Amino acid sequence: MTPPVVYEAVIGLEVHAQLLTRSKIFSGSSTEFGAPPNTHVDPVCLGLPGVLPVLNRAAVDCALRLALATGCTVRRRTRFARKHYFYPDLPKGYQISQYEEPIAEHGAVDFEVGGQARRGRLRRIHLEEDAGKNVHRGTTSLVDFNRAGVPLVEIVSEPDLRSADEAAGFMRTLRQLVRWLGICDGNLEEGSLRCDANVSLRPRGRAEYGVKTELKNINSFKFVRDAVAHEIARQEAVLRDGAAVVAETRLWDADRGRSAAMRSKEEAHDYRYFPEPDLPPLVIDEAWLAAAQGQLPDLPSARCARFVADYGLPPGDAATLTAERDLSDYFEAAACAHGDGRTVAHWVLGEVLRALKRTGAAATAAPVGPLQLAGLCDLVRDGTISGKIAKEVFAHMVTTGRGAGAVVAELGLARLSDPAALEAACRAAVAGNPRQVAQYRAGKTKVLGFFVGEVMKATRGQADPAVVNDILRRLLDAP
Ligand code: ADP
Ligand code: MG
Numbered sequence: 001m002t003p004p005v006v007y008e009a010v011i012g013l014e015v016h017a018q019l020l021t022r023s024k025i026f027s028g029s030s031t032e033f034g035a036p037p038n039t040h041v042d043p044v045c046l047g048l049p050g051v052l053p054v055l056n057r058a059a060v061d062c063a064l065r066l067a068l069a070t071g072c073t074v075r076r077r078t079r080f081a082r083k084h085y086f087y088p089d090l091p092k093g094y095q096i097s098q099y100e101e102p103i104a105e106h107g108a109v110d111f112e113v114g115g116q117a118r119r120g121r122l123r124r125i126h127l128e129e130d131a132g133k134n135v136h137r138g139t140t141s142l143v144d145f146n147r148a149g150v151p152l153v154e155i156v157s158e159p160d161l162r163s164a165d166e167a168a169g170f171m172r173t174l175r176q177l178v179r180w181l182g183i184c185d186g187n188l189e190e191g192s193l194r195c196d197a198n199v200s201l202r203p204r205g206r207a208e209y210g211v212k213t214e215l216k217n218i219n220s221f222k223f224v225r226d227a228v229a230h231e232i233a234r235q236e237a238v239l240r241d242g243a244a245v246v247a248e249t250r251l252w253d254a255d256r257g258r259s260a261a262m263r264s265k266e267e268a269h270d271y272r273y274f275p276e277p278d279l280p281p282l283v284i285d286e287a288w289l290a291a292a293q294g295q296l297p298d299l300p301s302a303r304c305a306r307f308v309a310d311y312g313l314p315p316g317d318a319a320t321l322t323a324e325r326d327l328s329d330y331f332e333a334a335a336c337a338h339g340d341g342r343t344v345a346h347w348v349l350g351e352v353l354r355a356l357k358r359t360g361a362a363a364t365a366a367p368v369g370p371l372q373l374a375g376l377c378d379l380v381r382d383g384t385i386s387g388k389i390a391k392e393v394f395a396h397m398v399t400t401g402r403g404a405g406a407v408v409a410e411l412g413l414a415r416l417s418d419p420a421a422l423e424a425a426c427r428a429a430v431a432g433n434p435r436q437v438a439q440y441r442a443g444k445t446k447v448l449g450f451f452v453g454e455v456m457k458a459t460r461g462q463a464d465p466a467v468v469n470d471i472l473r474r475l476l477d478a479p
Pocket of ligand 1: 012156158198200209212
């Protein structure tokens with residue numbers, strides 16, 4: 001008997017990212033999301049006759065930043081192309097895109113799945129305009145052109161991904177990167193980052209790829225994983241049945257947890273691509289490229305590795321701190337000011353993240369700023385307050401917006417380390433607990449801890465335990 005065939009999944013993603021420019025890619029109206037329908041429109045994005053598109057340089061800057069961050073080769077002279085299709089949300093009857101001359105090619109996105117390093121090579125990144133949006137209400141369909149002409153980059157991966165988890169991991173890392181670069185807000189629900197997943201199976205060990213299907217309409221990480229996993233299982237069932245996978249576009253239905261065939265696969269020639277005659281070739285000269293390179297921030301992976309090396313952070317903590325650029329900036333500002341990165345990391349990953357979550361504030365507008373946090377850590381280090389009191393101080397800093405020193409002074413929370421001031425509390429603890437005194441004096445010296453606890457309670461945790469220890473010993477050891 002021959003063993004059953006083992007199938008391997010092959011996945012390639014096509015990701016669209018809306019660029020964070022203020023105006024549209026070929027005209028001046030706003031790209032703002034959520035405005036009343038058809039209020040951000042102009043003759044160019046409405047496809048009115050007799051108007052000409054003008055390329056928005058800021059969109060090119062965004063694409064260049066992503067190209068450089070993913071190690072792509074930048075094409076120095078590119079032409080736009082018309083991609084023809086009919087849809088009510090595409091008033092010109094064609095989309096201005098890039099076809100044979102994408103702005104960038106041959107990069108890669110490195111990501112991790114279950115602690116394993118993976119690489120998804122990029123085939124190309126190209127610039128294009130978004131379409132409008134059809135809105136269906138009962139039997140009426142309306143079109144909102146606010147989104148028409150919003151700049152996009154399309155990022156096309158090689159078919160390098162091998163599982164649903166890898167597809168989700170690639171997408172997550174890409175989202176982190178576009179947000180880090182400040183070129184896209186990465187909001188999947190609002191559609192500013194969307195992906196189509198191409199999926200095929202082949203018998204493990206075979207070099208040729210199998211027939212693929214394309215899944216559309218994926219707008220969350222969960223859906224990336226679910227939709228791809230579902231499609232892998234569906235194709236495997238088809239193949240085991242002895243049937244063939246049909247090349248088609250399928251629509252993911254998240255509510256039902258399944259996909260349905262939407263249309264048969266279109267071919268490039270169906271779009272009748274031709275060079276866009278209304279736009280001159282885009283030339284990216286040395287100076288432009290150098291400026292883009294100069295504006296590139298250090299990348300999340302590099303910063304994460306640096307946090308491990310410079311501050312001695314565990315890799316997992318460093319990864320959390322570099323998930324967002326603003327948070328990593330916050331951490332680094334506080335760590336530099338205080339000096340001990342591990343202490344600061346502990347605070348940021350705990351109290352600070354909790355406070356951000358609770359207040360809904362961004363790291364750039366945190367209720368306790370990085371320098372204030374460093375001030376608080378300083379007070380713990382120099383013994384002014386205990387770690388426990390520090391949490392109380394932090395909570396007051398959040399609500400009052402005041403610095404650590406001011407809160408400690410105002411609430412009288414400084415550590416009590418003057419022996420004269422602690423003597424009375426220690427004497428009271430001894431006088432009030434004759435049974436424990438007898439135990440101690442009978443040789444059970446462990447009960448010292450009990451007395452220390454009593455004094456700490458009486459001083460609301462502010463007493464310096466070392467000083468309290470000394471005084472108690474003196475009182476208890478006295479004959
Ligand atoms: P098409 O011409 O059918 O649109 P492309 O070659 O342009 O296909 O590739 C589109 C996307 O599909 C890319 O992300 C690519 O990696 C992916 N892809 C191509 N072939 C396969 C395959 N056999 N299985 C899975 N993904 C594939
Ligand atoms: Mg294609």
